[in-house]
Amino acid sequence: MMIPALQNSLSTYLILGALLFAFGFYGLVQRRTLIGMLISAELVLSGASINFMAFNRFLAPDPTVGQIFTLFIMGIAAAEAAIALSIVIAVYRNYRSIDAEDLVDMKG
Amino acid sequence: MVPLFTAEGLTSVVFMAMIGVTVVGAIIATNTERLIRAVAGLAICFIGVAALYYFLQSPFVAVMEMLIYVGAVCVTIVFAVMLADPEEGQHGKGNILAGPFSIGLGVILFWGLAALALKTEWTPAASVINNGSVVEIGKSLLTTYSMVFELISLVLLVAIIGSLVLARAGRTRTETES
Numbered sequence: 001m002m003i004p005a006l007q008n009s010l011s012t013y014l015i016l017g018a019l020l021f022a023f024g025f026y027g028l029v030q031r032r033t034l035i036g037m038l039i040s041a042e043l044v045l046s047g048a049s050i051n052f053m054a055f056n057r058f059l060a061p062d063p064t065v066g067q068i069f070t071l072f073i074m075g076i077a078a079a080e081a082a083i084a085l086s087i088v089i090a091v092y093r094n095y096r097s098i099d100a101e102d103l104v105d106m107k108g
Numbered sequence: 109m110v111p112l113f114t115a116e117g118l119t120s121v122v123f124m125a126m127i128g129v130t131v132v133g134a135i136i137a138t139n140t141e142r143l144i145r146a147v148a149g150l151a152i153c154f155i156g157v158a159a160l161y162y163f164l165q166s167p168f169v170a171v172m173e174m175l176i177y178v179g180a181v182c183v184t185i186v187f188a189v190m191l192a193d194p195e196e197g198q199h200g201k202g203n204i205l206a207g208p209f210s211i212g213l214g215v216i217l218f219w220g221l222a223a224l225a226l227k228t229e230w231t232p233a234a235s236v237i238n239n240g241s242v243v244e245i246g247k248s249l250l251t252t253y254s255m256v257f258e259l260i261s262l263v264l265l266v267a268i269i270g271s272l273v274l275a276r277a278g279r280t281r282t283e284t285e286s
Contacts, residue, residue: 003117007119011226018225022214024134030212039137040138043150053164061233061237062237062238063238064131064238066255067166075263083271083274084206085188090275099194
């Protein structure tokens with residue numbers, strides 16, 4: 001019985017990264033609440049990280065660069081999540097809702 | 109193709125299982141009605157991604173993925189869901205962008221990126237200058253990338269202070285109003 005060795009081919013990781021990116025965009029458009037959009041944005045970031053790690057493993061002359069870039073993406077994502085969630089809490093205190101369609105005070 | 113009942117074949121089985129975990133987590137994170145389930149799906153998806161990083165020969169980044177994403181970011185989002193109490197069950201109603209448009213956008217993005225990845229001729233590097241171990245990562249972080257390393261600690265400091273200020277300001281105002 002034979003089984004494909006998917007873990008040794010670059011295109012597996014690239015397709016998976018593209019899939020996570022597409023899922024993130026789909027959720028970003030389709031979700032109504034701000035927290036749901038934030039969750040989808042995290043999916044987009046992790047799709048980008050998978051791409052960096054795959055190129056780092058298979059193509060890069062210096063295999064530390066992609067890992068360091070992924071670590072920095074994690075740091076930025078953590079900072080982004082903290083800031084976005086405190087904004088969500090502030091919005092909830094003012095509007096009693098985190099639905100993106102209720103935040104229409106600036107609508108003309 | 110490798111035989112199933114060897115070390116490499118069983119590794120492939122584990123790898124496919126981890127791909128499944130990642131995809132199922134992403135589906136749960138984007139499609140459930142309740143936000144707390146979406147956060148749990150996000151955690152599942154990140155566990156799968158951490159396993160993929162392990163398969164990409166970077167155990168350090170895999171551990172960091174588990175610590176930062178599963179351990180910190182998901183728990184923070186759970187706290188926000190708890191504090192903000194989102195209205196459930198009105199999934200994309202009345203929004204012209206939701207529904208077929210968002211599915212079409214996702215499919216087009218996935219198809220385009222996957223076709224780009226498959227059609228391009230990727231050429232590997234002629235020579236590799238180190239083995240990408242934790243020791244090499246540490247050396248690079250403290251020599252070549254030391255400036256970025258300092259800057260990201262500054263960004264994190266600003267993020268901590270900023271989120272404290274944002275959350276605190278709202279709290280004092282509601283206390284004086286009530």
